Amino acid sequence: MIEKYSILSPDFERDAPRELMLLSIISQSFFQPFSLEDNLLVILTALTSGSGVGFNRAMLFLKQGDRLRGEMWLGPRSAEEAGLIWEVLSTPGIGYVEIVEHNRALVSKNEDTLSARLKGLVYAADDENALIPAYAACRKEILLVSGASSEPLVDRRFLNLIGVEQFLCIPLLARDDVVGEIILDNAITRTPITPADIKLAGICGLLAGNYIYSSTLHRKLLDVEKMAAMGEMAMFVTHQLRNPIVAIGGFTDQLLKPDVADDKKLRNLTIIRDEIRRLEDIIYQMGHFLKVSLKEPVYFDPGPVLSGVLDSPDIQNKAHGYVLNVKLDPCLPDILCDPTSFGEVVRNLLDNAFDATPAGGAVSVRGYRKNPTAFVVSVRDTGRGLTNPDKEQLFQPFFTTKEKGMGLGLPFTKRVMDTCGGKIEVQSRVGRGALFKLIFLCREREMP
Amino acid sequence: MKKKILVVEDERTLCLLYEEELSKEGYDITAVTDAEAALAKLAQGSFDLIITDIRMPGKNGIELITQIMGLRKDIPIIINSAYQSYKEDFMTWAADAYVVKSSSLDELKSKIKQLLGD
Numbered sequence: 010m011i012e013k014y015s016i017l018s019p020d021f022e023r024d025a026p027r028e029l030m031l032l033s034i035i036s037q038s039f040f041q042p043f044s045l046e047d048n049l050l051v052i053l054t055a056l057t058s059g060s061g062v063g064f065n066r067a068m069l070f071l072k073q074g075d076r077l078r079g080e081m082w083l084g085p086r087s088a089e090e091a092g093l094i095w096e097v098l099s100t101p102g103i104g105y106v107e108i109v110e111h112n113r114a115l116v117s118k119n120e121d122t123l124s125a126r127l128k129g130l131v132y133a134a135d136d137e138n139a140l141i142p143a144y145a146a147c148r149k150e151i152l153l154v155s156g157a158s159s160e161p162l163v164d165r166r167f168l169n170l171i172g173v174e175q176f177l178c179i180p181l182l183a184r185d186d187v188v189g190e191i192i193l194d195n196a197i198t199r200t201p202i203t204p205a206d207i208k209l210a211g212i213c214g215l216l217a218g219n220y221i222y223s224s225t226l227h228r229k230l231l232d233v234e235k236m237a238a239m240g241e242m243a244m245f246v247t248h249q250l251r252n253p254i255v256a257i258g259g260f261t262d263q264l265l266k267p268d269v270a271d272d273k274k275l276r277n278l279t280i281i282r283d284e285i286r287r288l289e290d291i292i293y294q295m296g297h298f299l300k301v302s303l304k305e306p307v308y309f310d311p312g313p314v315l316s317g318v319l320d321s322p323d324i325q326n327k328a329h330g331y332v333l334n335v336k337l338d339p340c341l342p343d344i345l346c347d348p349t350s351f352g353e354v355v356r357n358l359l360d361n362a363f364d365a366t367p368a369g370g371a372v373s374v375r376g377y378r379k380n381p382t383a384f385v386v387s388v389r390d391t392g393r394g395l396t397n398p399d400k401e402q403l404f405q406p407f408f409t410t411k412e413k414g415m416g417l418g419l420p421f422t423k424r425v426m427d428t429c430g431g432k433i434e435v436q437s438r439v440g441r442g443a444l445f446k447l448i449f450l451c452r453e454r455e456m457p
Numbered sequence: 458m459k460k461k462i463l464v465v466e467d468e469r470t471l472c473l474l475y476e477e478e479l480s481k482e483g484y485d486i487t488a489v490t491d492a493e494a495a496l497a498k499l500a501q502g503s504f505d506l507i508i509t510d511i512r513m514p515g516k517n518g519i520e521l522i523t524q525i526m527g528l529r530k531d532i533p534i535i536i537n538s539a540y541q542s543y544k545e546d547f548m549t550w551a552a553d554a555y556v557v558k559s560s561s562l563d564e565l566k567s568k569i570k571q572l573l574g575d
Binding site: 244247248251252254255256257258259260261262263280283284 | 468470471473474477478512538539540541542558559560561562
């Protein structure tokens with residue numbers, strides 16, 4: 010008998026030992042399609058909630074260059090608030106995504122003075138004589154500080170900020186480098202920090218440190234890729250812009266000559282206007298592709314967005330003369346993506362399908378649930394199909410099989426799918442059309 | 458007798474512009490929008506000069522030049538590209554001149570005159 014289990018469980022096992030649950034939550038941060046900040050807040054939640062290690066509050070310092078900076082804080086400001094916040098991990102069926110949503114709401118509500126003051130705390134990251142809390146990061150040692158007000162090694166500004174006598178400093182290490190530090194305390198319950206808590210928090214520190222390190226590396230890699238793409242783009246833009254400019258300049262020169270016939274004037278002006286529109290289109294597409302960041306993914310109902318795209322005048326115009334088949338599951342789940350980007354990528358696939366298909370051909374759109382956590386939107390065309398070399402290059406910026414395409418639509422689509430933790434698949438054979446599948450993470454819709 | 462020039466340019470508006478402007482200079486212009494059509498025209502008749510773009514759908518300008526060199530080494534070729542950077546590609550050195558596309562056709566016209574000995 011073979012039994013299968015999901016590596017990333019959509020919800021956490023309520024009966025699991027708290028240590029296992031905590032490690033499970035933190036380990037998932039490596040794989041989640043959320044920002045570094047979102048994932049770090051989940052780690053802090055895991056450390057502070059009633060079901061986690063059980064600390065009341067957590068502060069995070071991150072190393073930036075040679076400085077250690079106060080970055081974020083999570084925890085209640087009072088005993089009343091504590092009950093509300095700690096509920097999050099006690100809710101049945103809670104999963105990683107729900108914690109992210111909970112934290113986003115909490116942070117937007119709680120942009121309080123404590124966070125602002127924390128961000129004002131900056132220490133040298135490699136100072137032999139550093140005061141606590143930076144001392145722990147500089148020496149790469151876990152420190153449990155008790156009787157803080159009578160301890161001269163504790164920085165007074167920091168002590169004024171946290172206002173507790175006992176706290177724990179966990180340096181965040183990755184490959185023997187310090188990437189940050191977490192400070193934990195029990196400001197609300199005043200429970201003493203136990204050796205077992207310290208051990209578990211230490212392991213969490215190692216995981217969190219490696220998560221921060223790998224995220225930073227990933228970000229640097231993306232920057233390098235972006236720079237390479239920018240070089241390619243500069244070359245491509247030169248070509249794309251120069252052709253219309255040559256036409257505009259050349260036909261304008263003709264107009265400036267004496268005795269130009271009226272029909273030629275009209276023709277040249279039409280060419281000039283069309284080329285200017287082409288330039289505008291190029292600039293719009295480039296700007297769109299270069300958008301610095303995509304919005305954070307959220308769970309939403311894809312039905313209205315899909316209908317909006319399918320019924321939009323431009324898609325309806327394009328569909329004229331084609332057979333457009335649409336088949337959506339009657340009950341769609343919520344999917345994880347930015348709704349605007351979702352509409353754009355579906356529109357993009359439809360545009361491509363119509364462009365690739367000869368008039369009279371068919372384009373089919375399907376929306377169906379592949380399994381409990383995956384929802385597929387597929388677009389199939391009956392066009393000329395793709396060769397294997399074409400398939401390999403489809404997602405490279407500026408690669409296009411269209412006469413007038415810029416080759417930015419599918420790279421943008423891939424970027425959107427990467428950002429929301431989904432993926433894009435393509436199946437095609439020459440002469441047999443193409444099938445593009447967008448696979449999104451999904452979950453049952455919450456009843457209002 | 459008018460000298461015959463073959464223009465290979467995938468942009469139809471630019472084909473039209475070159476056709477009109479170079480005809481005014483007294484040349485007999487044949488304009489085509491891809492390399493295959495250019496090879497077909499070359500097989501049909503003789504030309505005194507070829508002007509070709511580089512980045513075109515299908516066979517690109519460099520592949521076209523390579524093929525022309527195998528057929529007719531005597532026809533001068535001008536590369537007319539929107540890209541400055543192809544100048545560094547040694548495959549383009551086989552051409553007799555490299556003119557970056559510009560809204561003024563003066564440089565192109567002057568290279569044509571120079572190569573045709575006008």
